[in-house]
Amino acid sequence: MFKDAKDAAFRYLDACPVEVIQRFINRSFRFMSSYRIGLKGQAAEWAVKRQRQHRSVSAGAMMHLDAVLNPAD
Template identity: 65%
Template structure:
């Protein structure tokens, strides 16, 4: 089976964003939301973290 390099890159980038979210203390749905919110970066920004904290209170 041959996997396209682009598929591998997307998986790695998403994994890096989840790792970043977990390092910032997000878990579960909050981490998932932050990762979906930050599609352009390899890590979750402080701004996204502050947004989720405001929503969760």
């Protein structure tokens, strides 16, 4: 049974283009980075969309988020 599941996993991974897997992994790393610095929900989504670095949420994105969440009076 485990062998069948393992074979199926390899079959499906081989059917998926490498670029798609890489993009998913990079996006996952960005979400982990945003959660690690304390963002949640829509703030994390916004920071991940806004970020420009490879695997983490950039300081620039955090500054923009801070400006949106805490506007100056």
